[in-house]
Amino acid sequence: MRRPFYHYLMTHRDPYKKDALTLFANAAEKDGSFPKQSESYEEISRYLEMSGDYLESMTVFDDAFRLYKETND
Incomplete structure (x- = not known):
């Protein structure tokens, strides 16, 4: 079963990093x-x-969505 984009995106949270994907x-x-x-x-x-x-x-x-598709397909 594929996970939603949001679940993928949450793997990039970090309170210290400041790159665009983390923000x-x-x-x-x-x-x-x-x-x-x-x-x-x-x-x-x-x-x-x-x-x-x-x-x-x-x-x-x-x-971010391109990376999500690469890891989910």
């Missing part, structure tokens, strides 16, 4: 509305475009 993961953890059960690029992308003001660039999400 994204740390912020997404605090976002109570994040689509936590989704595996859909389109659904998560739409959500982040409308509500993800903590994301410095959608490129960060694109890169």
Whole structure:
């Protein structure tokens, strides 16, 4: 069974690191509305475009989702 993107993203949390992926993961953890059960690029992308003001660039999400697909397929 595939895990949702959110579960993958949470593996990148770290209170000390400051790279873009870690900052994204740390912020997404605090976002109570994040689509936590989704595996859909389109659904998560739409959500982040409308509500993800903590994301410095959608490129960060694109890169994270590519890594997620590589480890989940």
